[in-house]
Amino acid sequence: xxxxxxxxxxxxxxxxxxxxxxxxxxxxxxxxxxxxxxxxxxxxxxxxxxxxxxxxxxxxxxxxxxxxxxxxxxxxxxxxxxxxxxxxxxxxxxxxxxxxxxxxxxxxxxxxxxxxxxxxxxxxxxxxxxxxxxxxxxxxxxxxxxxxxxxxxxxxxxxxxxxxxxxxxxxxxxxxxxxxxxxxxxxxxxxxxxxxxxxxxxxxxxxxxxxxxxxxxxxxxxxxxxxxxxxxxxxxxxxxxxxxxxxxxxxxxxxxxxxxxxx
Amino acid sequence: xxxxxxxxxxxxxxxxxxxxxxxxxxxxxxxxxxxxxxxxxxxxxxxxxxxxxxxxxxxxxxxxxxxxxxxxxxxxxxxxxxxxxxxxxxxxxxxxxxxxxxxxxxxxxxxxxxxxxxxxxxxxxxxxxxxxxxxxxxxxxxxxxxxxxxxxxxxxxxxxxxxxxxxxxxxxxxxxxxxxxxxxxxxxxxxxxxxxxxxxxxxxxxxxxxxxxxxxxxxxxxxxxxxxxxxxxxxxxxxxxxxxxxxxxxxxxxxxxxxxxxxxxxxxxxxxxxxxxxxxxxxxxxxxxxxxxxxxxxxxxxxxxxxxxxxxxxxxxxxxxxxxxxxxxxxxxxxxxxxxxxxxxxxxxxxxxxxxx
Numbered sequence: 182x183x184x185x186x187x188x189x190x191x192x193x194x195x196x197x198x199x200x201x202x203x204x205x206x207x208x209x210x211x212x213x214x215x216x217x218x219x220x221x222x223x224x225x226x227x228x229x230x231x232x233x234x235x236x237x238x239x240x241x242x243x244x245x246x247x248x249x250x251x252x253x254x255x256x257x258x259x260x261x262x263x264x265x266x267x268x269x270x271x272x273x274x275x276x277x278x279x280x281x282x283x284x285x286x287x288x289x290x291x292x293x294x295x296x297x298x299x300x301x302x303x304x305x306x307x308x309x310x311x312x313x314x315x316x317x318x319x320x321x322x323x324x325x326x327x328x329x330x331x332x333x334x335x336x337x338x339x340x341x342x343x344x345x346x347x348x349x350x351x352x353x354x355x356x357x358x359x360x361x362x363x364x365x366x367x368x369x370x371x372x373x374x375x376x377x378x379x380x381x382x383x384x385x386x387x388x389x390x391x392x393x394x395x396x397x398x399x400x401x402x403x404x405x406x407x408x409x410x411x412x413x414x415x416x417x418x419x420x421x422x423x424x425x426x427x428x429x430x431x432x433x434x435x436x437x438x439x440x441x442x443x444x
Numbered sequence: 445x446x447x448x449x450x451x452x453x454x455x456x457x458x459x460x461x462x463x464x465x466x467x468x469x470x471x472x473x474x475x476x477x478x479x480x481x482x483x484x485x486x487x488x489x490x491x492x493x494x495x496x497x498x499x500x501x502x503x504x505x506x507x508x509x510x511x512x513x514x515x516x517x518x519x520x521x522x523x524x525x526x527x528x529x530x531x532x533x534x535x536x537x538x539x540x541x542x543x544x545x546x547x548x549x550x551x552x553x554x555x556x557x558x559x560x561x562x563x564x565x566x567x568x569x570x571x572x573x574x575x576x577x578x579x580x581x582x583x584x585x586x587x588x589x590x591x592x593x594x595x596x597x598x599x600x601x602x603x604x605x606x607x608x609x610x611x612x613x614x615x616x617x618x619x620x621x622x623x624x625x626x627x628x629x630x631x632x633x634x635x636x637x638x639x640x641x642x643x644x645x646x647x648x649x650x651x652x653x654x655x656x657x658x659x660x661x662x663x664x665x666x667x668x669x670x671x672x673x674x675x676x677x678x679x680x681x682x683x684x685x686x687x688x689x690x691x692x693x694x695x696x697x698x699x700x701x702x703x704x705x706x707x708x709x710x711x712x713x714x715x716x717x718x719x720x721x722x723x724x725x726x727x728x729x730x731x732x733x734x735x736x737x738x739x740x741x742x743x744x745x746x747x748x749x750x751x752x753x754x755x756x757x758x759x760x761x762x763x764x765x766x767x768x769x770x771x772x773x774x775x776x777x778x779x780x781x782x783x784x785x786x787x788x789x790x791x792x793x794x795x796x797x798x799x800x801x
Contacts, residue, residue: 340529343496344587346516347523348594349546355517358542362533 204421211414229415239416242400246380249311249396253318253379258372260319261326262364266356268327269334284328286321294321295388309391317389318379325378326371333367334360366435373431377424446507446597446630447472448493453502455488462488464654465502470632470647475624477633479641480651481677486634487602489651493632494600495519506597517546522591522629526603528583530575536562536586537571543594561593562586564623581612588620592627599624601633605640617643638678642666650674668712668797669724675799680727680760682770685801688713688721696798698723702766703743706793713798720801729795730772732761732787744790749781763789 214224233239264283268276286294298317299309307313337360345355361368383398390399397420401413448470455463463485470476478486491497493504495516503510511519522543531539540558549557562568565585575583584604591599604620605613621644624631635641641648642662650657650665650673658670669675672683686700696713698706700723708716708723732749733739747765759780761772772789774780781787 338527338529340525340527341531343494343516344523344525344529344590345531345542347494347519347521347600348543348590349517349520350542351515351517354546359531 207414207417208421210411211418213411213414215411229411230419233412233415233419236412238395239397239400239412242395242397245394246396246398249315249318250376250380252315253322254372254376256315256319257322257326257375258368261323261330261371261375262368264323265327265330265334266360269331270339280327280331284324287324291321291382291384292388295385298385299388309389311391311394314386314389314391314394317385318382321382321385322375322378325374329371329374330364330367333364337363366438369431369435369438373428377428381420381424447505448598448630448632449503449505449508450489450493451503451505453489453492453499453504455485455492455497456500462654463492463499466656468649468656468659470630472630473628474646475621475631475633475644476647476649477635477641477645478649478651479635479638479677480657481636483653484651485654486636486649486651488654490600490602490632490634493598494521494523520594520597522594522596522599524584524587524591524599524601524604526606528575528580528587528607530583530587530590532575534574535571536567536573536575536578539575539586540571540590540593542590547594557593561589564592564626565589566619580608581616584608584616585619588623592623592629596629599629599631601631603634603636605635605637613640620644642678650677652677668714669799670715672722672724672799675724675726675797680771680773682723682725682727682730683799684723684725684768686721686723687801688716688718688798690718691716696721698798702745702768703791704745706743706796708796708798709794712796715800716798717800722799722801724797724799725770725791726795727760727771727773729791730770730789731791732763732772732774732781732789735786735788737788739788739790742790742792744788747787747789749783749785749787752780752783754780763787765789 210220211229212225212227214226214228215221264279267273268280273279295317298313298320302309302313341363342355342359345359346352350358381398382396383402386396386399387402390396395403397416401416404410404413448468450466450468453463453466454461466489468489478489480486488497492499493506495511495514499512503512505511506519531542534542537555537558540561541554544554544557558571559568562571565588567582567585567589570578570582570586575586578586584607588604601620605616608616617640633641633644645662647659648662648665649659652673658665658674660668660670665674666678669678669681675681675683684700684703686698688696689699690697691710691713694710695707696710696716698708698721700706706723713721731742732747735746745765747763747770749761750764750769751762753760753762757776758773759776761774761781763770763772770789
């Protein structure tokens with residue numbers, strides 16, 4: 182029996198190693214002083230981060246990704262909150278169907294969604310643009326926001342809102358005074374989801390981005406086609422910090438908020 | 445403080461009628477209870493008065509003015525919900541102050557009024573705490589403070605005691621009544637608990653299946669039930685079908701199986717006329733005695749104890765007399781009768797009421 186447990190433990194370690202070692206290697210090599218983005222390491226240096234900072238193409242891609250991510254988060258969260266409110270709090274005819282439709286983009290393979298949206302735009306005679314890229318990102322981040330916010334909203338008792346209204350708050354005041362603060366952890370979580378998913382996305386982005394616009398993932402992709410520069414390792418490290426660190430911070434803030442509100 | 449009037453109110457949900465045409469006048473300052481089993485329409489009525497539901501037909505007036513088109517946040521009501529419904533993200537003081545912010549109360553007066561409300565519910569020191577730090581009973585007191593601090597025209601209580609445990613419930617019952625007396629606000633209380641209704645109300649409205657069965661003081665609905673439903677819902681009753689052989693200004697003479705002739709006081713048999721009638725005999729009024737006891741002034745029958753349900757201070761017996769079963773709830777004097785004992789079961793006719801058959 183004891184042997185069995187040891188084996189299982191070892192196996193788990195191997196699985197984790199398989200999953201995370203490549204990531205660790207990227208982070209490690211981003212601090213390598215050598216010309217080549219591979220072992221052996223020849224010294225510790227921030228050189229590649231500095232190069233990254235001075236690389237206009239990458240910095241432009243970075244700014245694009247940040248702007249795109251923030252706008253996606255803002256629009257997705259706003260739409261997601263409104264949709265969740267409508268679906269949970271009001272009797273909408275066909276609510277189940279609408280809910281399924283809104284969640285569907287998660288289930289459809291991204292390539293299919295990407296091609297479909299592109300074909301649709303061709304059909305309408307529209308050209309690729311930043312707005313289209315943003316639109317695409319909103320479509321497939323929206324389900325995450327809706328799932329998170331809806332789950333929270335269901336757990337907010339209706340009678341708390343009714344109590345606020347009975348005390349003289351109008352429906353709008355009730356929303357801002359009661360409902361929104363109570364679902365804030367979910368709203369923040371949803372926004373973070375939307376941001377990181379948008380920041381990370383490559384499939385849809387490759388299809389939708391207009392010429393000359395690069396996001397960080399498509400920029401890395403383009404750079405890899407030429408050569409494996411150590412800059413990519415540095416960029417990878419920055420990406421990891423952003424996409425792993427942000428949600429962690431977000432979760433911590435959400436927990437803090439939730440604790441304060443006692444729910 | 446205002447009179448509340450329900451004028452021919454009907455509420456339908458799709459094809460289901462939750463409230464059949466209802467007329468009700470709740471005088472200023474009255475503590476009125478809507479009493480009935482779940483699904484009888486009592487909560488629907490309360491929610492219509494609150495403005496949380498729109499009546500399908502009819503008019504609701506508060507203080508003489510129709511409120512059909514007045515949304516809930518303009519009705520100036522205090523509502524206390526079954527599950528407290530405190531705002532979990534606001535402190536107790538902010539909870540109580542919430543309603544004042546939407547009224548023309550100068551900001552400098554708010555802390556004073558909040559404190560006064562907290563004093564009234566006897567929790568003067570919890571203003572800085574959050575609701576989750578309070579017990580259920582304390583939370584319900586804060587909910588009450590929050591509802592009355594705005595000096596509402598009407599106070600609506602939606603089963604406010606049901607979520608509390610038994611001992612606390614009785615304390616809160618007394619407390620709630622004291623506060624209502626003190627501020628004199630017109631109050632509508634919804635409950636399915638007959639003892640709460642009897643203990644607290646000025647007026648009780650007994651409802652069943654969307655209809656009002658009886659309106660009256662606690663004593664009236666208890667002693668003079670207007671229907672079999674009311675007789676059974678407020679405590680346990682034995683309903684014995686028989687006939688009325690004659691009625692004058694004093695008494696209605698009933699003839700029932702097992703017990704024979706029972707002269708019921710006429711004022712407790714207002715709807716009865718000669719012909720088929722039912723005798724309403726409360727289980728508490730049916731007294732079991734050893735055989736041969738003094739039964740002067742009583743109507744009696746010999747009976748056999750079938751089941752004994754011991755409840756401490758009282759005991760509930762199921763007895764068989766003739767071919768019928770009766771229920772008796774008696775105070776325990778010495779030892780309860782054992783199952784199988786033959787006893788004399790008797791009651792005074794003046795304790796009975798009668799309904800048409």
